[in-house]
Amino acid sequence: MKFCNIEVESPFFLAPMAGVTDVPFRSVCEDYGAALTYTEMVSAKALTYKDEKSARMLHLPEKRKPCFAQIFGSEPDVMAEGARLAAEISGAEGIDINMGCPVSKIVGNGEGSALMRDPKLAEAIIKAVVAAVDVPVTVKFRKGFEAGADTCVEFAKMAEQAGVAALCVHGRTRAQMYTGQSDRTAITRVREAITSIPVLASGDALSAKACFEILDETGADAVMIARGAEGNPFIFEDCLRRMQGRDLRRPTCGELLDLLIRHAEEMVAWKGERSLVEFRKHALWYLGRLSGVKPYKVQMSGVSDLAHLKSICEAIRKEDPAVKEA
Ligand SMILES: Cc1cc2nc3c(=O)[nH]c(=O)nc-3n(C[C@H](O)[C@H](O)[C@H](O)COP(=O)(O)O)c2cc1C
Structure with a gap:
């Protein structure tokens, strides 16, 4: 498609x-079937200040699937320049x-979902960004801002008119x-109101079954x-298997641990061994799929080198705990 x-x-x-969704996680998800990925959100203003950490978040590996670079900000001219830099740095x-x-913190600066309260400013930002780059520009927003607010259809129409190539x-x-x-009905209403561009759905896509129901x-x-x-990068494989009418397959404990280790190795290759502190949350998410591994989770939450991470995984492998349903 x-x-x-x-x-x-x-x-x-x-x-x-x-x-x-940094490079190692995107790479793992791509291998299990993610068809397109997004970078983490990057501040347009920080890009214009030549902030190296922000620029680095936009470095894409050579071998990859299609990727969109996501930026945030609230000033049309800064967003235009940030978008131009993001496109240049990433090649997304x-x-x-x-x-x-x-x-x-973001909303307080008038950024992110705060723009749903100021559609005129949102429109100016979209137009400035569309004019600044040669690649498609998309926008991701919510059902509305306040509790009970339901402004997404009007907002979507504004964004379509302002020139975006797709909406989420x-x-x-x-x-x-x-x-x-x-609220899936909000997404349905946007889909029905917007005829000229693709609409993507987000929210509660927690299993292959849920993804198919949402679509x-x-x-x-x-x-x-x-x-x-x-x-659970396996969720992408589940979706593809379901699309092909095949039975879903629960990973074995060994596969789960192999993936955890591979993901950790990619993290170390990309950001160095110190990044394993950042990686702990991923490791704990993987271990969350295994029954009765609490003591190992405690050990994993203090891990800071690859050899230690691997030794914890090998100790778990010997016990071969049951894999829970995702
Ligand atoms: C930890 C975390 C970080 C997120 N960061 C971003 C982000 O940088 N940009 C964005 O557009 N959405 C972000 N989101 C929102 C997700 O993209 C998604 O819209 C949301 O989680 C709803 O989907 P879900 O219910 O299937 O998780 C984030 C969500 C989570 C849980």
């Missing part, structure tokens, strides 16, 4: 997640604008943060998998 004129293998994309297939982040709607309001349920119910062109992929 095509998405924004880019050939993609399936409608199962890896969502942007700050602190999670597209730029995604974050208009959905609910975190207080997360069916929660900002007030919900990541709690409660994502069926909303009519969305693709689904973004976010928390459902944490410690």
Whole structure:
């Protein structure tokens, strides 16, 4: 299938997640079938200040699937320059604008989901970014801002008119943060109102079954998998197997541990051994799939070198604990 004129293998994309969807995690998810990925959100302003850490978040490996670089900010001219830099640094297939982040620090700066309260400014940002880059520009937003708000259809129409190549709607309001349920009917209404560009669905894509229900119910062109992929890149394989009418396959304990180790090795290769502190959360997500490994989780939460991480995995492997359903 095509998405924004880019050939993609399936409608199962890896969502942007700050602190999670870095190069090693994207690479692991791609190998299990993620058809398109997003970088973590990067500050447009920081890019214009030549912040090296932000630029590094946009470095993409040579061998990869299509990837969109996501930026956030609130000033049209800064966002335009940030988008231009993000496209140049990353060589990504597209730029995604974050208009959905609910975190207080971001919202307090008028960024992320705060832009849903100021559609005029959001429109100016979209137009400035579209004019600044040669690649497709997409926007990711929420059902609305306040509790009970439902402004996504108007917001989607504005974004379509302003020139975006695709939209992604997360069916929660900002007030919900990541709690409660994502409202699939909001995504359906956006899909029905927007006829000229693809609409992606986000929210509660926690299993292959849920992903198929979301696609069926909303009519969305693709689904973004976010928390459902944490410690579980296998979810992409599940989606592809389901698409092909094959039975789902639960990974064995050995496969899960092999993947944990491979992911850790990629992390060390990409960011050095010190990054294993950052990696602990991934390791604990993987171990969350195994029954009765609490003492090992305690050890893993203090891990800071690869040899120690591997020795914990080997001790678990000997016990061969049962793998829980995802
Ligand atoms: C830890 C974390 C970080 C996230 N960071 C971003 C981000 O940088 N940009 C973004 O657009 N959405 C971000 N999101 C939102 C997800 O992309 C997704 O829309 C949301 O988690 C809903 O999907 P889910 O219910 O299937 O997890 C983040 C979510 C989580 C849990």
